[in-house]
Every structure is written in C-alpha cells, then in structure tokens.
Amino acid sequence: MSAHSNGNGNGHYNGNGNGHHNGNGKLPLPLNLRPAMPRMAVVGLGYWGPNLVRNLHELPGAELACVCDASSRALDTITLRYPAVPGTTDFDDVLSDPSIDAVVLATPVSTHYHLGMRALEAGKHLFIEKPLAASSEEAIALIEAANERGLVLMPGHTFLYSPPVDAVRELITSGELGEIYFISTSRVNLGLHQADVSVAWDLGPHDFSILRYWLEETPMHVTAMTRGCVIPDTPDVAFINLQFPSGTIANVEISWLAPSKLRRTTVVGSRKMVVYDDTSNEPVRVFDSGVNLPNPETFGEYRLTYRTGDIVSPHLSAAEPLYLELQDFAESIREGRTPRSSAQLGLDVVRTIEAVDASLELDGARVPVGA
Numbered sequence: 363m364s365a366h367s368n369g370n371g372n373g374h375y376n377g378n379g380n381g382h383h384n385g386n387g388k389l390p391l392p393l394n395l396r397p398a399m400p401r402m403a404v405v406g407l408g409y410w411g412p413n414l415v416r417n418l419h420e421l422p423g424a425e426l427a428c429v430c431d432a433s434s435r436a437l438d439t440i441t442l443r444y445p446a447v448p449g450t451t452d453f454d455d456v457l458s459d460p461s462i463d464a465v466v467l468a469t470p471v472s473t474h475y476h477l478g479m480r481a482l483e484a485g486k487h488l489f490i491e492k493p494l495a496a497s498s499e500e501a502i503a504l505i506e507a508a509n510e511r512g513l514v515l516m517p518g519h520t521f522l523y524s525p526p527v528d529a530v531r532e533l534i535t536s537g538e539l540g541e542i543y544f545i546s547t548s549r550v551n552l553g554l555h556q557a558d559v560s561v562a563w564d565l566g567p568h569d570f571s572i573l574r575y576w577l578e579e580t581p582m583h584v585t586a587m588t589r590g591c592v593i594p595d596t597p598d599v600a601f602i603n604l605q606f607p608s609g610t611i612a613n614v615e616i617s618w619l620a621p622s623k624l625r626r627t628t629v630v631g632s633r634k635m636v637v638y639d640d641t642s643n644e645p646v647r648v649f650d651s652g653v654n655l656p657n658p659e660t661f662g663e664y665r666l667t668y669r670t671g672d673i674v675s676p677h678l679s680a681a682e683p684l685y686l687e688l689q690d691f692a693e694s695i696r697e698g699r700t701p702r703s704s705a706q707l708g709l710d711v712v713r714t715i716e717a718v719d720a721s722l723e724l725d726g727a728r729v730p731v732g733a
C-alpha cells in the first residue's frame with residue numbers, strides 16, 4: 363500500500379513571528395490514492411506505547427502493521443501479547459517498509475524531532491505523542507516537512523478526545539457559561555518523575571492543550587514558579603498563571619509530588635460555573651451559580667445578588683479517548699484533513715511551555731508567549 367496519501371492542512375503557524383502559513387501547499391490526492399485502511403507502526407513501547415498498541419489493534423479503520431522498540435525487552439513484552447504483529451528493534455525497518463503508511467511515535471520527548479523528521483522524510487504520516495517536539499523550532503520544522511509532502515502530522519493531545527473535556531468545551535463555546543472569567547486547574551499525584559523533561563514539559567501539555575481547545579486562543583502572557591524538590595535540576599512542581607487575549611485568566615498547578623491524585627478544573631463564567639473532575643464518577647458538574655451586580659452605579663453599596671441554582675451532571679459517552687484519538691488520525695489520513703489535535707495546536711502548546719521556561723529564567727517574570 364502506498365504511503366503517499368495527502369493529509370495537508372497542518373494548519374497555520376507563525377514560523378517567523380509574521381504572517382500565516384496555511385499548510386495548503388498540496389491539494390489532497392484523489393480519494394483512490396489515499397489508504398482506506400492506513401497501516402501503522404507503533405514506535406516506542408515503554409510506559410505509554412502499549413496503550414497505543416492496544417487501541418490500534420482494536421481500531422477497525424486502521425491496521426497495526428508493526429511494533430518497534432530499540433529495547434528488545436520492551437519489544438518482547440508486546441510481541442508476546444500480540445504474536446501476529448511483526449516486531450523490530452530497528453527503526454530503519456519501519457522507514458524502509460513501503461507498505462507502512464504511518465508512524466505512531468511514543469518515544470521520549472528528546473527523540474521526537476529526530477525520529478519524527480526521519481519518518482516524514484520517508485513519506486510516512488506521523489502521530490507524535492505529546493509534546494510535539496522539544497522546542498518550537500523543532501515543531502515548526504516538522505510542520506514544514508509534513509506540509510511539503512502533504513502528510514498528516516498529529517500531536518497526541520489525548521485529552522482533546524476525552525468526553526468530559528468535550529462536554530466542557532461545548533458549554534463554553536455555546537455561551538452557556540457566559541463570559542469565561544477564569545479557570546483553575548490541579549493535576550497532581552505521586553510520580554512518575556521523568557528523566558528527560560520537567561513537570562511543565564510532561565504534564566503541562568495536558569492542561570495547555572485543554573485550555574487551547576476550550577478557549578480557542580493561545581495565552582498572551584505566562585508567569586511561572588517551579589521547584590525541583592527531589593532532583594535539584596528537574597522541577598517536579600509548577601504553579602503557572604496564564605492570561606488570554608479574551609481576558610480569561612488561568613492558573614495551572616502541576617506536580618509529580620502529591621499525597622493523592624487530583625485532576626480537578628474549575629471554570630467560572632459570568633452565567634454558570636463548571637467543575638471537571640477526571641477522578642469522579644460524575645466528571646462534569648455544571649453549577650447554575652453566580653453573582654449579579656444589578657446596577658453597576660450602585661456598586662459602592664455592594665448590592666450584589668448571589669445565585670445558587672441547580673447542579674447538573676450531563677450524561678457522557680464512555681468512549682476511550684485514546685481510541686477516538688487514533689480514529690481521528692486514521693480518518694485524517696483517509697480523508698486528507700486536519701485532525702482535531704492539529705499540529706498548530708501542538709506548536710502553540712510547545713510555545714506555551716517555552717514561555718514557562720522563559721519566565722523561570724527571569725525569576726517568575728511575566729513573559730509573552732512566542733508567535
């Protein structure tokens with residue numbers, strides 16, 4: 363099967379801070395030249411890769427063509443479980459196989475650019491686990507390489523496919539919550555300390571991608587404070603403040619060092635408020651609560667009226683986000699379209715994390731998010 367279907371549409375980006383690039387350098391190839399059932403290789407079978415393997419194995423719209431890990435131990439664990447799926451320790455075997463349409467990369471962040479670029483140069487569509495790359499320069503180079511070849515490039519921002527996250531987005535974009543005043547979020551638990559990245563690069567992509575998806579905007583400014591409590595040069599706790607062009611402000615607390623697992627986000631709007639708790643069996647609760655200032659001129663008298671109405675917990679699909687994410691990747695290849703988790707969104711997330719790093723360099727100063 364050919365690997366030359368045309369995904370294009372990796373979105374716009376500001377490669378040099380000016381202008382927009384539409385990624386439309388190539389038109390999608392005719393339908394009959396796009397693989398109806400993309401054959402995919404999962405590369406990197408450590409902690410996360412096996413989840414991608416399991417979901418791809420179950421996905422009717424794609425074929426798990428091959429698994430690859432440089433470590434024969436990691437590879438053996440998977441090939442024992444999936445004996446019919448060919449395995450290799452050599453990434454070159456994946457690249458040189460013309461029957462493989464796409465690479466799904468779940469290797470450490472520091473390898474994303476190098477391995478990803480080689481996959482694109484070999485004409486493979488590319489899914490890269492979050493974050494897209496270790497710098498915005500690398501992310502832009504990957505986007506350009508994908509666009510030049512008309513290939514789909516998709517960062518693995520899994521939460522964009524989570525039914526609760528989707529439900530909150532609908533509440534925000536439909537206007538039901540009113541103007542979004544602020545969002546505060548805690549993503550903390552004990553572990554897993556990462557060897558090659560800080561907590562901002564490891565957990566930050568989740569919250570930054572969710573905020574970007576919900577608000578449809580990238581923050582203007584960031585301030586950050588972190589500490590490496592266990593390993594001195596590897597921050598394991600971060601308190602990050604973000605300011606968005608619409609006026610919304612957000613606070614993101616992330617840590618690998620906490621007594622219990624918290625996945626809790628509060629969205630406060632002018633009409634309603636939402637608590638999204640990923641650990642709860644009612645993950646989304648909408649509070650018809652707020653405060654009204656009936657006549658702004660009487661503000662000096664503090665005649666505010668507080669409203670505490672119904673609390674509604676919407677019904678949510680039980681679909682596994684990872685499954686929906688890989689389904690979107692397969693369909694984007696097949697249909698020649700941009701996935702929900704677009705490369706542009708992945709680049710915006712990387713830029714936000716870079717702004718966190720820049721703020722830390724400046725002792726927590728407010729820094730702009732690069733464009």
Ligand SMILES: NC(=O)c1ccc[n+]([C@@H]2O[C@H](COP(=O)([O-])OP(=O)(O)OC[C@H]3O[C@@H](n4cnc5c(N)ncnc54)[C@H](O)[C@@H]3O)[C@@H](O)[C@H]2O)c1
Pocket residue numbers: 405406407408409410411430431432433436451453467468469470471473477491492493518519520564
């Ligand atoms: N979406 C999510 O919720 C989520 C969760 C965890 C991790 N991740 C992401 O998944 C990626 C991998 O994280 P992890 O925790 O599984 O890392 P890991 O270190 O546990 O596993 C990485 C694997 O890649 C293999 N590898 C490294 N270089 C290779 C090469 N050149 N060729 C073939 N194999 C190679 C290693 O041998 C290892 O088995 C990271 O980008 C991480 O951010 C995403």
